[in-house]
Amino acid sequence: MPKALTIVGMGVAVLLLLIFALDLLAGVPFGGVSWMMDVSFIVCAGILGFLAFTTFREQK
Known part of the structure; x- marks a missing residue:
């Protein structure tokens, strides 16, 4: 279970990075x-x- 939580943490980090980088560059979300x-x-x-x-x- 803890290994799955670290994978989810990495996924959330990538998702946040994409959303806010897109907002910074294009102002979309x-x-x-x-x-x-x-x-x-x-x-x-x-x-x-x-x-x-x-x-x-x-x-x-």
Whole structure:
């Protein structure tokens, strides 16, 4: 079960990164209201993906 949760965490990180990168570049989902919010969510998605990946590697 914990391995599945880390895979889901990586999936959520990729999804968040795609949504907010698309909003930053094209302004599609949220209308590009705040670029600072987009950048901060992209950074947070990267951190979540990194943490999920390192946890996935540590599990047997």
